[in-house]
Amino acid sequence: MRIDGIYLAGVGVHLPDRVTTTDAVARGWYDEDARTGSGLLSTAVAGDTPAPDMAVAAARQAIRHSEADPEAFAGLFYSNVHYQGPDGWSAHHYVLRNTLDQPVPAIEVRQGCNGVLAGLQLGACYLAAMPEDRHLLLAAADNFSTPVVDRWRTSSLFLLGDGGAALVLSKRGGFARLVAVGSLSNPEMEELHRGGEVLFPPSVTVGRPMDLEARLDYWRRAWANGVTPPMGHMGDIVAGAVRQTLSEAGLSMSDIRRVAHVHFAHEALRNMYMDPLDIDETKHGTWEFARRAGHAGAVDAVAGLHHLWTTGQVGEGDYVLLLGATPGMEAGCAVVQILQSVPAELAVSVDTALC
């Protein structure tokens, strides 16, 4: 989907303190073999800070950066992966109340770890139908420090991290323009993340933890017994989404300066995202940032863009690819072009940003 006249006017990120993987091994939370194999150095852990409060912190930064009047916002789209607070309560209206505090729609855009990229797709269309001076707030946040998931062992593909991120989409201009956005799904792979679990009653309502590795083990056993699993190559979906979106933008991968991707462990990142795009995570990706932040649901791509921009690794004229994915399976991406290099008051050194 090629986009004209929609800009990123503000960006904000809140990442809590990191817990190192060496510390996690020493405490018995993480396995040494997994630590060395993953290449992951730390992950952000929020403790008892509610996820919506991290969304509020990030959104306030983004709104301040945009210098947009709260009364000029047409709404809030809020994305998350994990439980946010009391059942039947609206986390998105809590974020709205504590940021814009305007009588506009607050809508949850729940598409797993691709939520913000889905929000960009829907938000670009939503804003296109609005008057010229309107803005849209996109926010995402998660805190996985709950009893129903073990952030260190739920998946060998990543370590779950906590945090919040936000963007202000605007028709009035900004530090970057949204060039194109798109996604591609393979619905045959929906069954993969069910892993033999029944749909009803939902697992969390009967106290069953979210163990993604156990669900993949279910398919490994079935595969060994001659049952073909509902498994495609995630890289095919990623490459398809990127190829289509770049084509719509009139660009090729060689035009992309950097890629802000999901924060996966090294081998998974390489095999599912980097190799299919024929790029290198250290040269083109955000690996050094990603391996310290953890996989914070829908937050990753915005946090990666924020890191690249505030550290000056991308500047005026550069194209940046935001890349996300979600069980389903679906991959989403957005191409943005930086219009303004980071101003001095927001700039940080790479060393500081990686602490």
Next chain:
Amino acid sequence: MTRRCVEDCEAVMTRETLRELVAEYLGLPPERIGDADNLILTGMTSMTLMKLANQLRRDGWPVRFSALVRTPTLDGWWAHLEQLRPQSETAPR
């Protein structure tokens, strides 16, 4: 329409070089990989298979991942590679 091998990749790939490649990815000696062995039982995982598919594609073989998943044996994968050879070449190796 099935995509076919478009470079001279077929000149360097034989059943034995495929066996060696699979063995290398599994960390096993090639003689441990029987033609009809279920490679999932010898340690092949979806992650390793994605890595192997990426390697074969870099080498010029436009393998279909679903075909590799469906028949996880050296025989099955070799048959898939044979389908990808240019149609003019029919001699078995």
